[in-house]
Amino acid sequence: MRFDLEIEPLDLGQTLGCGQTFRWRNGPGGTWSGPLNDQFIVLSKSGRRLSVEARPGGRHVEALVRNHLRADDSIRKVHRVLGKDDVLAPALSKLKGLRIVKIDEWECLVSFVLATYANIPRISKMIEMVSARYGSTIVGDVKAFPTRAQLGRASLHDLEKCGLGYRARYIKALCEIIDDRQLERWRRLPYDKLRYELIELPGVGDKVADCVSLFGFGRLESFPIDVWIERALARLYGKKGSYAKLREFAAERFGPYAGYAQEYLYYNERLHAPNGSCLFLEKER
DNA sequence: GCCCAGGAGTGTG
């Protein structure tokens, strides 16, 4: 099946290739393809038209795509707030197509625990490996991200063989701790309480808790601080300090859209990096 | 070979 959507503004490369998701791949002609829940989706854009391809009879594909790309976010409103920041303001027009994505909570939690102390190519590889071995088949050799039950069948040794390193034991523990009732409860908590509880999980600290709050639970006021954001805050704002201090600075400065500010800063900082930081260097075609 | 990676956990001052 194939249909068109209008989600504006939207830049697929900025949104799907900037490191907030790990399973989208860009192909020839500016297409972006990847698994989304139980579907394999191919996206491409010409002008304002977003073309969506999925397998025949795919259900809820439109809702799936709109949800993932946060189609209901008003970028205009985001920019009205962030435009008051003198540092961000001049760059907003070039970044307007970069949208925060909404990721399945479980997938997001596992993905960002895996993302600790690893580079993006490796993170993608770890995620593809556990998906290939434990996820359900979507089509051909494309696998869905494994459910908690599916991943829970893997032994610690199995997970280590997926190249997860010391992260394997965190994933193993998460499979045993998390259940659907817990995820449902977390969906209803305000950001600060959610964050507080996420940090209790093994392998989840300040940064991962904020990533999961932002991309998994859609809390746009969350401001994850990694090494790149640390550099950006130092370089552009002269701000240094502990996570708590930087987090407070961001909350005060960017308010309810700190998450968007974070993604803009992250994207921009990686573009400024010496080697371009391999964000858009796809392995091959 | 060497350096670093979208950090977290633990121990110490």
Added chain:
DNA sequence: CACACTCATGGG
């Protein structure tokens, strides 16, 4: 509170 050290491994 702040640091310092370790963790396991692969990509550049």
